[in-house]
């Protein structure tokens with residue numbers, strides 16, 4: 001296969017599965033990667049504009065019933081109360097974020113009734129665009145209700161499409177349920193968010209198979225790519241952190257295969273990843289986190305406190321990286337949405 005030929009084709013239309021695997025393997029070499037990234041960035045600019053998006057997250061809004069817990073996870077079982085969620089919405093509005101994601105743990109035996117109740121309360125109390133990334137296996141009725149309520153995106157993430165890697169790293173979870181939920185969200189006409197995690201043990205072939213599974217889901221609007229990051233006290237604490245290069249290479253090939261979804265720097269990445277992400281065709285990050293101040297205490301500890309706003313309100317912690325994310329993206333020649341005149 002010839003790289004220039006495959007890239008010429010990929011500039012206009014998605015590569016085949018075989019070509020995508022060829023591109024992913026070629027991108028291991030930094031010189032070849034620069035050509036692949038440039039084509040992915042061109043596709044992003046043409047499809048979505050040279051715009052970097054920021055969003056916010058409130059978590060955890062539901063507890064996680066997965067037992068045993070996923071082997072890399074430090075998710076707190078203590079959830080925010082409805083009052084704290086409402087307070088979090090006000091804080092997000094004040095921070096100037098337009099899109100907020102309600103994130104929570106999974107319950108494979110649920111049909112999503114508790115999520116509907118929460119979303120009704122949230123929609124009645126905010127003008128923010130509301131996204132939901134909570135793991136239950138929603139009933140069809142509840143998916144239709146989320147659509148009627150005006151939820152922007154609903155998440156169902158596989159993390160890896162390889163059944164044995166899934167079983168090793170997420171022994172209490174169900175790949176089949178997650179696939180079926182993603183398909184049901186898509187069928188209902190809701191926009192779908194679905195995460196791929198790099199560094200869990202997926203092979204090159206797994207990543208490409210995963211992208212082509214997602215390509216069939218025409219309502220996929222958002223692909224977060226997370227980087228495995230070992231947390232102390234978890235069964236996977238001694239495994240090496242995933243490389244930012246692997247995440248960026250997957251971002252570039254995902255842009256060529258999927259074309260229009262937002263591709264976001266997700267957990268395990270941060271503001272310093274923005275330049276590489278923009279070069280690789282990515283376009284989004286979560287810059288505002290509102291959570292219990294006991295939730296994942298180490299998660300943001302490496303960041304510069306002078307430029308990351310951290311405030312505590314009652315039991316909530318607000319980590320606002322919007323200013324530094326805007327600065328890093330604008331420094332690379334991108335407009336940022338939402339913009340914030342106060343930063344300039």
Ligand code: SF4
Nearest residue numbers: 064069070073075105
């Ligand atoms: S489903 Fe999500 S929140 Fe629950 S244990 Fe797994 S990674 Fe953690």
